[in-house]
Amino acid sequence: MKCYKDLNQIITLSKAKAKNGRKLSPEDLDVIHNGAVVFNNDEILWCGKTESIPQQYQDLPTHSLSGHVLTPEIVDSHTHLVFGGNRAFEYSLRLNGADYEEIARQGGGILSTMKNTLTEDFDSLLKTAVARIERISSYGVGSIEIKSGYALTYEKEKEITRLIHMLKDHFRGKLNIFNTFLAAHAVPKEFQSSQNYLEKVVIPLLEELAPEGIIDAVDIFHEVGYFSTSDTEKLLSTASKLGIPSKIHADEFNDNKGAMLACRYNSLSCDHLLKTGDDGIDMLSKSDTVATLLPGTAFFLGKPLANARKFLDAGAKVALASDYNPGSCHCDNLVLIASIAAKSLEMNITEVWAAITLNAAAALCYNQQGAVEVGLRPRFSLFKCDSVDEITYSWGRNFATTLP
Numbered sequence: 001m002k003c004y005k006d007l008n009q010i011i012t013l014s015k016a017k018a019k020n021g022r023k024l025s026p027e028d029l030d031v032i033h034n035g036a037v038v039f040n041n042d043e044i045l046w047c048g049k050t051e052s053i054p055q056q057y058q059d060l061p062t063h064s065l066s067g068h069v070l071t072p073e074i075v076d077s078h079t080h081l082v083f084g085g086n087r088a089f090e091y092s093l094r095l096n097g098a099d100y101e102e103i104a105r106q107g108g109g110i111l112s113t114m115k116n117t118l119t120e121d122f123d124s125l126l127k128t129a130v131a132r133i134e135r136i137s138s139y140g141v142g143s144i145e146i147k148s149g150y151a152l153t154y155e156k157e158k159e160i161t162r163l164i165h166m167l168k169d170h171f172r173g174k175l176n177i178f179n180t181f182l183a184a185h186a187v188p189k190e191f192q193s194s195q196n197y198l199e200k201v202v203i204p205l206l207e208e209l210a211p212e213g214i215i216d217a218v219d220i221f222h223e224v225g226y227f228s229t230s231d232t233e234k235l236l237s238t239a240s241k242l243g244i245p246s247k248i249h250a251d252e253f254n255d256n257k258g259a260m261l262a263c264r265y266n267s268l269s270c271d272h273l274l275k276t277g278d279d280g281i282d283m284l285s286k287s288d289t290v291a292t293l294l295p296g297t298a299f300f301l302g303k304p305l306a307n308a309r310k311f312l313d314a315g316a317k318v319a320l321a322s323d324y325n326p327g328s329c330h331c332d333n334l335v336l337i338a339s340i341a342a343k344s345l346e347m348n349i350t351e352v353w354a355a356i357t358l359n360a361a362a363a364l365c366y367n368q369q370g371a372v373e374v375g376l377r378p379r380f381s382l383f384k385c386d387s388v389d390e391i392t393y394s395w396g397r398n399f400a401t402t403l404p
């Protein structure tokens, strides 16, 4: 058991949790000033003002954290951080006027990262991934979702799913890693169709790996030129037969009705949503599927942001994630992305914090965290500053510090 006390602020998000992360107002941030929290390895036992710590907890090992702010753990619920090489050159091409989708059609894009990933061996991919995770953790992120999907061959995708599982073991006790199977990320040139690749590689590999219990969710890039609605339905129904939850890259470049598909399959989340229509937003608002917006990607691609206000006002559960990847968002700092995007997305301060903690956790099915509240898991982020306002105000400055 331990006790943190003298915290300038504890951002509890208790009211936000009670509202299930929907329709949040600024007061739902629910701040305790001069706060204290008592917890063991599994759960939060008490939380309140330092001067009110109950007698029974007064002799515990205590850390005085004045000059710090404690929040529910920051969760990056969408990353593609296992990849070889980089696409810096493509970014310059795009600055010079080229278009992302056009570059992809000409063999750049995901398929060019595929080549660089296939030529890198396991140890080297592992070493780079560890370094990337350590950097992401330095921003205060305590749980990270990692997608496979840059190998796109049967054997190498298998290797990468196992590599992500090794990362989970490597960081156990420090960070949570969520392993998402995204073999359906793009169709390699040697397959005549997405359907053919799905039947030859994606589905059989999923069926082979499922019994190992290492896949936490499946994902698919549901988009024109990538995977169709019937591909997506096939993958999601296979996953659900295997008892594996799903996520969808949905409605990024076109309104493909991906959000509705995700709701129909009870997916944990649907992500991107730049083009989702009112029908998709309405269905999301009535479902538990999290609407994950990735503003870093829209910025990086120079596209208009998702209409966050519509999702929020309709009552959808909205999360923000980095989408860290080599092509469409080479920025791994979720706090920076959320800070810059918040004003343009017209999100209030509670909506922003819930989007990177409570609702992001829900997108990974981590339903026992996301608020600082008795009975929940003691998953926190700690910042060395006087108030939560400083964090989103100081774009790109890192206040995060290690939990004692």
Ligand code: NIG
Binding pocket: 080, 109, 110, 113, 221, 249, 252, 297, 323, 325, 326, 327, 328, 329
């Ligand atoms: O989430 N949209 C699909 N996949 C990635 C981009 C991948 C890439 O360009 O390498 C994304 O944005």
Ligand code: FE
Binding pocket: 078, 080, 249, 323, 325
């Ligand atoms: Fe993505």
